[in-house]
Amino acid sequence: MGAATSRIVKPSVLPGFGPALGYTVFYLSAVVLLPLAAMFVKAAGLGWSSFWETIASPRVVAAYQLTFGASAIAAILNVTFGFVLAWTLVRYSFPGKKLVDAAIDLPFALPTAVSGIALTAVYARNGWVGQFLEPAGFHVAYAPPGIVLALTFIGLPFVVRTLQPALEDLDFEVEEAAASLGATRRQTLVRVIVPAVLPALLTGFALSFARAIGEYGSVVFISGNIPMKTEIVPLLIVTKLENYDYAGATALGASALVISFAILFLINVTQWLAARRHRRT
Amino acid sequence: MAATVQSRPRKVSIRVDRPAARERRAVRRLLIGVSLAFLATFLFLPLAAIFAEALRGGTKAWIVGLADPAAWSAVKLTLLVASIAVPLNLVFGLAASWAIGKFDFIGRNLLLTLIDLPFAVSPVISGLVYVLLYGAHGWFGPWLQSENIQIIFAVPGIVLATIFVTFPFVAREVIPLMQEQGTEEEEAAITLGASGWQTFRRVTLPNVKWALLYGVILCNARAIGEFGAVSVVSGHIRGRTNTMPLHIEILYNEYNFAAAFAVSSVLALLALVTLAAKAAVERYSLRAPESAPADPILIASNLSEEPAL
Numbered sequence: 001m002g003a004a005t006s007r008i009v010k011p012s013v014l015p016g017f018g019p020a021l022g023y024t025v026f027y028l029s030a031v032v033l034l035p036l037a038a039m040f041v042k043a044a045g046l047g048w049s050s051f052w053e054t055i056a057s058p059r060v061v062a063a064y065q066l067t068f069g070a071s072a073i074a075a076i077l078n079v080t081f082g083f084v085l086a087w088t089l090v091r092y093s094f095p096g097k098k099l100v101d102a103a104i105d106l107p108f109a110l111p112t113a114v115s116g117i118a119l120t121a122v123y124a125r126n127g128w129v130g131q132f133l134e135p136a137g138f139h140v141a142y143a144p145p146g147i148v149l150a151l152t153f154i155g156l157p158f159v160v161r162t163l164q165p166a167l168e169d170l171d172f173e174v175e176e177a178a179a180s181l182g183a184t185r186r187q188t189l190v191r192v193i194v195p196a197v198l199p200a201l202l203t204g205f206a207l208s209f210a211r212a213i214g215e216y217g218s219v220v221f222i223s224g225n226i227p228m229k230t231e232i233v234p235l236l237i238v239t240k241l242e243n244y245d246y247a248g249a250t251a252l253g254a255s256a257l258v259i260s261f262a263i264l265f266l267i268n269v270t271q272w273l274a275a276r277r278h279r280r281t
Numbered sequence: 282m283a284a285t286v287q288s289r290p291r292k293v294s295i296r297v298d299r300p301a302a303r304e305r306r307a308v309r310r311l312l313i314g315v316s317l318a319f320l321a322t323f324l325f326l327p328l329a330a331i332f333a334e335a336l337r338g339g340t341k342a343w344i345v346g347l348a349d350p351a352a353w354s355a356v357k358l359t360l361l362v363a364s365i366a367v368p369l370n371l372v373f374g375l376a377a378s379w380a381i382g383k384f385d386f387i388g389r390n391l392l393l394t395l396i397d398l399p400f401a402v403s404p405v406i407s408g409l410v411y412v413l414l415y416g417a418h419g420w421f422g423p424w425l426q427s428e429n430i431q432i433i434f435a436v437p438g439i440v441l442a443t444i445f446v447t448f449p450f451v452a453r454e455v456i457p458l459m460q461e462q463g464t465e466e467e468e469a470a471i472t473l474g475a476s477g478w479q480t481f482r483r484v485t486l487p488n489v490k491w492a493l494l495y496g497v498i499l500c501n502a503r504a505i506g507e508f509g510a511v512s513v514v515s516g517h518i519r520g521r522t523n524t525m526p527l528h529i530e531i532l533y534n535e536y537n538f539a540a541a542f543a544v545s546s547v548l549a550l551l552a553l554v555t556l557a558a559k560a561a562v563e564r565y566s567l568r569a570p571e572s573a574p575a576d577p578i579l580i581a582s583n584l585s586e587e588p589a590l
Contacts, residue, residue, distance in 0.1 A: 009386035014467050015477035020380035024392070027373045031444055032398055035410035038420055042413050081319045088316045092309055100317070102560050106324050108499075109552035109559075111506025112404075113526040114545045117533050118327035121334050121542075128326060153323050175302035185304055214403025217508035217526070221533065234405040238513060241409065246418050253406045264401045 036257070043254035046247055054251040059227055060236065067233045070144060071212035074151035075159075078208045079201055082159030089160070090167040104161070107154045112217025119150055120222045142224030147232065150218040155208030162207065166200035199274035203267055210263045214256070328549065335546035338539050346532075346543030354520045355528035355544070358436070362511075362524060363504040366443040370500055371493075374451030378489070379481070382459025383467065393456070399448045407445045408513025411438055434516030439524065442510040447500045454496030458489050491566035498562065502555040506548060 009017060043051065054060060088094070089101055107115065123130045123140040133140055140146045170193065178188040194201070216234040223230040231239075233256055240249040304312070335343055346352065377396060381389055399407065413419050415432040425432060432438045466488070470480040486493075508526040515522040517531065525544055532541035 008388075009384055012384055012464065012468075013471050014383055014464060014480075015471070016481070017380060017384045017386075020376045021384075021386070024373065024377040024380050027376075028392075028395060031441070031448055033395065035414050035445070036398070036402070038414045039406070039410045081315070084312055085316045085319065088313050091303075092313055094313050100320060102556050103320065103324055105556055105559065106328065106552065109502050109506075109555040110328075111508060111526045111548050111552070113508040113529050114331065114506070114548050114552075115327065117529065117541060117545060118331045118549075121330045122326050128330065129322070149323075153327070156323065172302045179301040185308075210401065214406070215509075216403065216405045216512075221530075234403050234509065237403075237405050237409060241412065241513060246413070246416075249409055250413060253409045256403060257406055260401045260403065 039250060039253055039257070042246075042250045046251055050247065051251045051254075054248045055255055059231070060233075060252065062228045063231050063233045063236045066144065066147070066229075066231065067213050070147040070151055070232070071209050073148050074155055074212050075205050075209040077148070077152045078155045078159040079205050082156060082163060082204060082208075083201065085156075086160050086163035086167055090164055104157050106157075108157050112154065112215070113221070115153060116150060116218040116221035119146070119153060119218065123149060123222070141222050142226075142230065144230060146222040146224070147219055147230065150222050151212040151215060154215055154218050155212050158207040158211060159201075159204035162200050162204040163197060166197040170196060199270060202270050206263055206267045206270070210260060210267075213263075214260060331542060331545050331549045334538060334542035337542075342539045343543045343546070346537075346540030347547065349540065351520050351523070352528060352540070352544055355523045355525045358439070358522070359505055359524045359526075361436070362440050362443050363501055365440050366447055366504045367497060367501050369444055370447055371451050371497060373448075374455050374493075374496060377452045378455040378459045379485070381456050382462075383464050383485075396449050396452050396456075399445055402445075404446055404507065404509030405513055407510040408442045411441050411445070411514055415441075433514055434518070435522060438514035439511050439522060442514045443504050443507055446507050446510050447503045450500035450503065451493065451496035454492045454499075455489050458492045459485070462488055491562055495559065495562045495566075498555060498558050502552065505551065 046054075085104070089097065089104075110118075120127075120141050122128050123133070123146060125131065125134045125141070127141070130141060138145070140149060174192060174196075175188055178192050179185075183191070214234060216232075216238070219232055220235055223232065223235070225231055225235055233252065237249050237252050237256070240246075240252065303309075335346075377392075380386075381392060412433055414421060415425060415438065416422050417426065417433070419433075432441070466484050467480050470484050471477070475483070506526060507524075508530070511524055512527060512530070515524070515527055517523060517527060519531065523531065525548060529541050529544050529548075532538075532544065
C-alpha cells in the first residue's frame with residue numbers, strides 16, 4: 001500500500017499511460033494554459049495603478065454594471081421559466097412534447113451571431129413583436145431589455161437541462177406523504193419540491209449567469225452598443241483591441257476571467273456541499 | 282477506482298396516475314401554456330424569423346445572397362477550420378480519456394478541471410489570449426514577424442481560437458464513460474495477447490462510439506458557429522479571413538439583410554440537423570445504455586461527479 005501510494009500512478013497491465021498523459025498535458029498546455037497564463041503575466045506587468053485605472057474608469061464600471069445586472073435578470077428569468085418548463089417536460093404529457101424537449105437545445109446549436117440578428121429582427125421597431133411593443137413605449141432592441149432577452153435565450157438550456165434530472169429523481173411518495181399529512185399542493189411545492197431541487201436550481205442559475213457575463217455574439221446585434229448605456233464588457237474588450245489598447249484589453253480580460261473562475265469555484269462548492277448533505281441524509 | 286459517475290436512465294414519461302402528487306387540470310394546462318408561450322417568444326419566433334427574412338425577397342434573392350464569391354469563400358474557410366479543429370480535439374479527447382478514464386493517478390481531478398477551463402472563458406477572451414501571444418505586440422509577435430509567419434488576422438489564428446472554444450467537447454463526453462466502464466475488458470484483451478493498439482481499436486473504441494459521436498457533433502456545431510473568439514483574431518478580411526458567422530456580421534452591418542439572413546438560414550438549417558443528430562444518437566444509445574453519452578450540461582456543471590476541489 002505504501003509503495004502504491006508513493007507512486008504517481010497506480011500500476012496497471014494496460015499500456016499507453018505515458019504517451020496518453022503526455023500528449024494530454026502537452027496539448028492542454030499549448031492550447032489553453034499557455035495562452036491564459038500569457039494574459040495574466042501581461043496583466044501583472046501592467047502594474048497595479050494602471051490596472052486599476054482601466055478597471056475603475058466610468059465606462060468600464062458602467063459596462064460591468066450592465067453586464068452583471070442583465071445577466072442576473074436573465075438568470076432569474078431562466079430559473080423561473082426554466083423550472084416551469086422542466087416541470088411540464090418531466091411531469092406532463094402533451095402533443096409535441098418530444099419536439100419541445102429537443103428544441104430546448106436550440107440556443108446551443110444555433111451560432112450566436114445568427115441568434116443575435118434573429119432576435120433583433122423579431123424585436124426591432126418593424127419586427128413581428130417589436131411593432132407592438134415600440135408604440136407602447138417599450139424599447140427592447142437597442143436598449144437594455146434587448147440584452148436581457150439575448151442572455152435569456154442563450155442561458156435557457158443550462159437551467160432546463162440541469163433541472164430535468166433532479167425533477168426526475170424526485171420521489172412521488174414524499175409528495176403523497178405531504179398530501180396525506182394535509183399539505184396543500186402549494187405547500188408541497190414550496191416546502192418539499194423546491195428544497196429538494198435547490199442545488200440544481202442554484203447550479204442552473206450559476207451556469208446561466210456565468211455564460212451570460214461572457215456572451216458576445218448574440219448581444220452585440222441587439223444591444224446597439226452605446227457607450228455607458230448598452231455596452232457590455234466583452235464588447236468593450238473588443239473595442240479596446242480594435243483601438244490597439246492592448247493594456248486596457250488585457251486588464252479588462254484578466255478581471256473578467258477572474259470573476260468567471262470565481263463563479264465556477266462557487267458552483268463546485270455548492271455542489272460539494274449539496275452532495276455532502278445528500279450523503280448524510 | 283469506484284465508478285463515481287452514474288449513468289442516468291432518463292425516465293421519458295411517468296404514466297402512473299398518482300392524484301395526490303398531481304396538480305389540478307387547470308393548473309396543468311396553465312403551466313403547459315406558460316412553457317409553450319415562453320418558448321414561442323424566446324425560441325420559435327426568432328427561428329422562424331430567420332427563414333422568413335431569408336425568403337422575403339423570394340428564392341432568387343436567397344440564391345443571390347449565397348452565390349456571392351465572398352459567401353463562398355466564407356463557407357470554404359468555415360469548413361476548413363472545422364475540419365482541422367474537430368479532428369485535433371477528437372484525438373486529444375481520446376488521449377485524455379484513455380489517461381484519465383483508464384488509469385488512477387495523482388492530479389487526475391485537477392486535470393479534469395483544467396480541461397473544463399475553456400467552458401468558463403468568454404469567447405472574446407479566448408481570442409484575446411491568442412492576440413497577446415501571437416499578435417504583433419504579443420510574446421512571439423516580433424519573432425513571428427521576422428520569420429514572416431502570420432497567425433493573427435490570418436487562418437492559423439482562426440483555427441487556434443476555434444480549437445480553444447471547442448477544446449473540452451469530445452473529452453468531456455468520453456472521459457466519464459471510460460471511467461464508468463472500467464478496465465476489465467481491456468485487461469482481458471491484453472491478457473489474451475492482444476496488443477495495446479488492438480485492444481484500443483477493438484474493445485475500447487466500440488464501447489465509447491456513441492459518446493464519441495455525440496462529442497464530435499457538439500464540437501462541430503460550435504466550430505462552425507463560433508463568432509466571438511474568431512471575430513477577435515480574424516481581422517475581417519473579406520474573402521480571406523471571414524468565416525460564415527463573420528460574413529453574416531459584415532453583411533448585416535452593411536444593411537444587406539437579405540444576404541445576411543440567407544447565409545443565416547443555412548447555419549440555422551445546420552443547427553436543426555445538429556439537434557436531430559443529437560436526438561438520434563441519444564435514442565440509439567438508449568438501446569445500449571452502457572455506452573450512453575451524458576448530457577453536456579450535466580458534464581459542464583460537474584453535477585454527476587465528485588467536485589474537483
